[in-house]
Amino acid sequence: MARTSLLVATCALTMVPLWSAAQNLSIGLAAEPSSLDPHYHNLSPNNMLARHVFEALVGQDVNQKPRPGLAESWRTVDPLTWEFKLRKGVKFFDGSDFTADDVLATVKRLPNVPRSPSNFAPFIAGMQFEKVDSHTVRVKTASPAPLVPINLSGFSIVSQKCAESSTTEDFNALRCLGGTGPYKFSEFKPADRVVLVRNNAYWGPKAEWETVTKRFIASAPSRVAALLAGDVNVIDGVPPTDIPRLKSDANIEMAETLSNRVIYFHMDQFRETSPFITAKDGSAIKNPLLDRRVRQALSMAINRPAIVERLMDGAAVPAEQVLPKSFFGTSQKLQPTGFDLAGARRLLTEAGYPNGFKMKMHGPNGRYTNDTKIIEAVAQMFTRLGIDTEIETIPPANFFTRASTGANGQPEFSFMLLGWGATTGETLGPLRSLMGTFDRSKGSGAANRGRYSNPALDAKLTEASATVDDTKRAALLAEASEIAFNDFAIIPSHYQTNVWASRKGFKVEARADEYTLATGITRR
Template identity: 40%
Template structure:
């Protein structure tokens, strides 16, 4: 090769290499396992929505990959007595439209949570309903007065995205959610976020394009207050079927994908271009029986609802081989659950009593309950939300059928499943929940406590369970500022729940990611996939 040609080739190669290695020219393409239902960050408390909206919006308190809280839009927070929390905000933060971030935006966000008719019932409302007042001390200090002691308020706010108050106009605002807090116009709705008009945040990326069910395109926020993301653009694309998701990775359509099936990991490893990360999570998978209605729509034996009988719920639990599900269906990407939070976390029993696989005991309990020949029921589940959700549901039905509970399975997309479950159309459902606080209270207050809208409890208690003894213990825990005393109360509440089995724990999901070998990603216990945490491998 002539010297001049070599020089030209070397210059071109250097330019290409420089372009490929430059953070200003790189696009990260992520294949998601579940669809984002909306870009409204306060519409639904589900991980697939957090994954999308956390790129655009920030929270007062941020959690790291291990769910440890740290400064976000709030630099620090402290208790002022037993009923006040003081949040000192970051100065010099701006929204993506250039407007400055102040305490007024925090007040607006809390008001909008309680004025959001398009949100899932109870979404993000629990901590805000327990606020008696929200006051601003200057532009960058927010003082929240709660109705009673609330030691978990900072942790509860770690998933509450802060919105821009620009639509509120210049009128004075006050924390009076019942009359709209003085907001001049209407609060933004889901379509305003999906269309981009309200998708204005302080996060590391800004919205470029969103086509529901197809793709979300993001562009780096060059004025972001925190460390600048490595990626200039990010594409999040949902591919709910595992096979096509893996095929997309192998074909080069994706740089990183969520939850490849365990059976595909060996194929990915053999390729040599990819690696994987398996991270345990706090997501509990469980069965929720209808225990409230004397007649339930999907199980009705002799005019009765068998699920109201504790012995029947115990029989269902004993009929299930949790270890086999973990090993064979989940292929090791899960851990057996005998309670609602992994061992060692706050409020978890140490140890939890084993929920034994004992088909003979299951049949005996059914006979004692008056169902020696069992009964028919329908088990409902999603088929595109959790890892192997439809396959797990089919396996559960087989276990139940072996002891006489003739279970049929009806699975559906998560958007349909969530809607129908909210309308109480089901009798027995397979569900999942990831703890947002790292305490047992996260599951108990949403799924087990007696439904009470004003107190922000039982927002997902679709089974209708109610136990005044448990409610009293849980409420005491939620207002106990001392960590050790609160943990003891939470353990008591967990014990009461396991005694009555209004929710039947099955296993904790682990999350798996597969990605190019030249990338580094450690995974998060909350199962979010954040582009800010994907970096070039060292």
């Protein structure tokens, strides 16, 4: 009996670390958040982390279709009023109940977060929120607004206490207990990691993982090495050059899908003299980016197939608009701009720049797949066009702040590489945010870092946002896309392919929105 007891005890002790390991998940992420404040910056790494800890009134499935979230149901009371029934029995991490007061406090905070590089005001533009009772909220609009439920899936609800008294610094220091999600933040080390622990009081299904560690590993080779060494279970942003090798490794599993993220270039279109553009001798010139012909020439000088084949190793698709054509509201008429260096030179000459000019291009280093390589390649393409192009890449957090608000509240750069992943599954949001006329009071142009403005585009977007019929709205959005991209409001380069790799036995849910969610990772 003693021998049997000893054997049982030994087995039990042996099983402890194995069981512990089975409850823990480690993920290597290509991009880190700029903040844990869910309202500070409408940025994919921020939004992805927020999904674990905070929840929206309306949730999204893997295809970005709306589903119940903190609101159990919704309906139209009349053409100008939506009613949302809030879920009862939901508690914040501090033990307080979730009610309509938290919703009203949240929407009041959204447009007023200090120093936000890109806020969430566009999601509630033109909406008035009213409390009916403790668990009913009504949203009133000046005209029919079919996208209210979809827009309410784009931002997180926090407790009234956090909304009214917590700063971004409080969120980063984990002093706000105003979340309701399946996980809680337990540790945050900028540039290193964030640790999540399971919320055992969660109102929904219990999360599979007890602890989730998300490590920020910007270097792609280091991320792959960490996976192969078993230091992490899953990585996102698999570098294209490593995909064939990882697919052939019996210890590795892969998941992939076409992304909703477009990599594009924003251009200064609001200053007569742009800060990083001069004549070739360094003297001041009128901002050439104000001329459509110059913008078109720059687009024609970019060899998109070469970027896809040589830099992205085929893990991308040339882009012509904000979303791939399979998404709602895209134009079937638009095509990627063809590479035509001779034609681009003729356009520059017609615009009055036969000898080109000098320009500095800015971008983040390590935010998007091969972003620095893309910037270098495009700079060479522009130089062949006759535009002497220098580059400067900047750590993402600093880059986005300077690209959005700079030192004087205005975008700082002249020409910049960026990316945009749609928060919802149709084009209205990105068109309004990236190319709508910048207007904080209307929630338009929140991420319009070139300050492009076109009344015809604004009018079309306004009409689309008030059109209930899906077929008619899709047609209006397609027309809006044609207005924007035929005017070269921004220059799209390509859509990324999202690729994840995991240790054998871990299954990753591939998502078009690029989110690497612990709730979407399971053991086979």
